[in-house]
């Protein structure tokens with residue numbers, strides 16, 4: 579009788595642990611679900627709802643100010659804080675907005691109006707697609723424009739992306755300084 583009670587308690591503990599683990603792995607970073615066998619990248623859906631906001635760069639430009647919002651797949655920031663690295667399969671999405679502005683009660687305030695483009699990066703620690711010109715240096719690189727949001731339009735990350743990311747090479751090509759959540763909660 580006693581032994582049976584202990585057994586049941588142990589079983590419940592094991593079940594609880596399993597469920598927690600299950601929930602975590604469901605929430606885990608699995609960017610390769612957006613990649614086909616050839617390495618073609620799709621834009622992940624519902625990013626604003628389901629991803630974590632990392633931070634925003636404001637780019638002041640006489641031709642039109644922009645706000646760059648960067649989102650990461652769930653768990654990415656926590657893992658980064660623990661390991662100092664983006665885990666294999668991490669997805670980063672940068673949504674580039676045009677802005678409106680006006681004198682508000684705070685000052686000359688700018689806010690996001692329409693989306694112009696999305697940049698997508700998927701962390702590939704294993705070099706999965708060696709022959710694909712959109713994969714290399716530890717990431718899959720992709721670009722989607724607002725007029726055809728489902729169509730990936732970058733052709734060669736070395737030409738389309740890498741040059742501009744060289745200043746961030748020492749931080750795995752990512753401009754981490756603009757993302758407070760990578761440093762602390």
Ligand code: HEC
Nearest residue numbers: 635646648670672697699719720721732738739742752753
């Ligand atoms: C004109 C230079 C330029 C080009 C071209 C460029 N990037 Fe970036 N990218 C940046 C800069 C600078 C940042 C961070 C600051 C900002 O957004 O203003 C950034 C940020 C990002 C981010 C958010 C994470 C981070 O590093 O901060 C992603 C994702 C990204 N770029 C992907 C791409 C991809 C994919 C391409 C090619 C299809 C690309 N970029 C091409 C300059 C560039």
